[in-house]
Amino acid sequence: MFFGTFLLSHARIALPIPRGEFMSVAGSNSMTVLIAGVGGQGIVLVGGVLAQAAMLSGFDVLQSEMHGLSQRFGSVSCQIRIGTGLYSTHRGHGSVDLLLALECYEAFKQLPFLRSDGTALVNRLWRKPTVKPHTTEYLMNINDPRMEWFDGTELTLRAGCPRSVNFFMLGVLSTWLEISEPYWHEAIETSSSKGGREANREMFATGRQTAAQSVECEVRRQSFGKHRLARSMTNEIKSSAIGN
Numbered sequence: 001m002f003f004g005t006f007l008l009s010h011a012r013i014a015l016p017i018p019r020g021e022f023m024s025v026a027g028s029n030s031m032t033v034l035i036a037g038v039g040g041q042g043i044v045l046v047g048g049v050l051a052q053a054a055m056l057s058g059f060d061v062l063q064s065e066m067h068g069l070s071q072r073f074g075s076v077s078c079q080i081r082i083g084t085g086l087y088s089t090h091r092g093h094g095s096v097d098l099l100l101a102l103e104c105y106e107a108f109k110q111l112p113f114l115r116s117d118g119t120a121l122v123n124r125l126w127r128k129p130t131v132k133p134h135t136t137e138y139l140m141n142i143n144d145p146r147m148e149w150f151d152g153t154e155l156t157l158r159a160g161c162p163r164s165v166n167f168f169m170l171g172v173l174s175t176w177l178e179i180s181e182p183y184w185h186e187a188i189e190t191s192s193s194k195g196g197r198e199a200n201r202e203m204f205a206t207g208r209q210t211a212a213q214s215v216e217c218e219v220r221r222q223s224f225g226k227h228r229l230a231r232s233m234t235n236e237i238k239s240s241a242i243g244n
Contacts (some may be wrong), residue, residue, distance in 0.1 A: 034098070038110070046166045053183045056186060062088075115180075122149050122172055163196065176221060
């Protein structure tokens with residue numbers, strides 16, 4: 001049983017809107033991102049960063065949040081809708097373009113919301129203590145072609161920034177979206193605490209580079225780009241890395 005509250009927030013800004021940038025397969029000028037995980041992973045925080053970066057880019061943004069029993073590994077998720085002419089804050093099953101999951105069980109739980117031609121970006125972390133081992137084994141053997149896996153937890157631990165795995169995965173997500181890097185940096189700057197700002201920036205950059213270097217992700221991003229939902233930023237990221 002789910003316990004919690006459903007919060008809605010609307011954010012609109014009077015900036016020139018690049019109409020048509022986010023074009024779904026169905027032809028609407030919008031896209032929907034679902035971010036999911038468990039309590040303590042900073043799901044709502046990175047959802048807010050995404051919303052702010054999109055607003056700075058000049059898009060209309062609608063955001064919904066779902067909170068569960070976060071203190072007991074409860075589900076936490078939020079949907080961010082980006083584009084023009086937005087009305088509904090929440091999309092149902094088979095309507096989400098991108099799923100960003102910071103925990104594996106939550107990835108499978110939210111998978112029904114994903115479009116048949118959508119993409120799930122999943123962090124390799126199995127954290128639900130109440131799930132039976134045979135269930136975990138069964139899920140690990142599922143081969144859904146829409147899912148892309150990333151070792152965000154391992155890489156952030158190795159870097160000494162385990163609390164910034166949400167920003168690592170946000171960096172992965174950023175390579176799929178038509179949002180310029182300076183807007184991401186500004187959103188991270190204003191949303192992060194002073195103590196965690198540097199780590200969040202570093203892990204965001206690491207996530208971007210990890211996704212950019214993935215051949216499988218590049219092929220999928222190119223296919224995604226044909227529908228004008230996102231574009232590959234591999235060359236831009238590599239050029240930035242060389243410049244630094």
